[in-house]
Amino acid sequence: QKEVEQNSGPLSVPEGAIASLNCTYSDRGSQSFFWYRQYSGKSPELIMSIYSNGDKEDGRFTAQLNKASQYVSLLIRDSQPSDSATYLCAVKQGAQKLVFGQGTRLTINP
């Protein structure tokens, strides 16, 4: 079992719709969770972090965390073509190591 698992996609969503990205992790002791966006040929950029169970909203982005189910998700409302990218889920194991999933490729269709 991979430490952090994501569906690699591609995930295709029409413009204006909600894009839902999912991630599961194996280390039950993990406390910090992150979503990075990576445009093709570019470096990862942090867009959301979440530490407590529940929802965290930032503009069009909502991160959701369920530690009991070891599940974290990212919702993108009113999806725009500029949201087309690979979204990486990252989980901090213990106090130190950041482990990334393989990423989900998202395409927003105009």
Next chain:
Amino acid sequence: EAGVVQSPRYKIIEKKQPVAFWCNPISGHNTLYWYLQNLGQGPELLIRYENEEAVDDSQLPKDRFSAERLKGVDSTLKIQPAELGDSAVYLCASSLGLNNEQFFGPGTRLTVL
């Protein structure tokens, strides 16, 4: 404020040749990371520095890879000799301490022929 700087951006070498990558972190960031990213995969940590000390190098293939951060600022990652399977993007990141956001550099895309 300047971001993380890496050079070169692209490197093409033949197998068995040596190669080196350079990283200059964001000013004041004491924690520096080197990651490897294969196509279609997430970044994988190779080594983490706290100032000039390598505190996590468990994923660094030490038979051919080496790294240094002599003055606790910029860092160099070296591969000698390079193998075909080393073709990947090598990302450098830095943070202000271990528990803060990591900022990534643009990466060096290595192609080994």
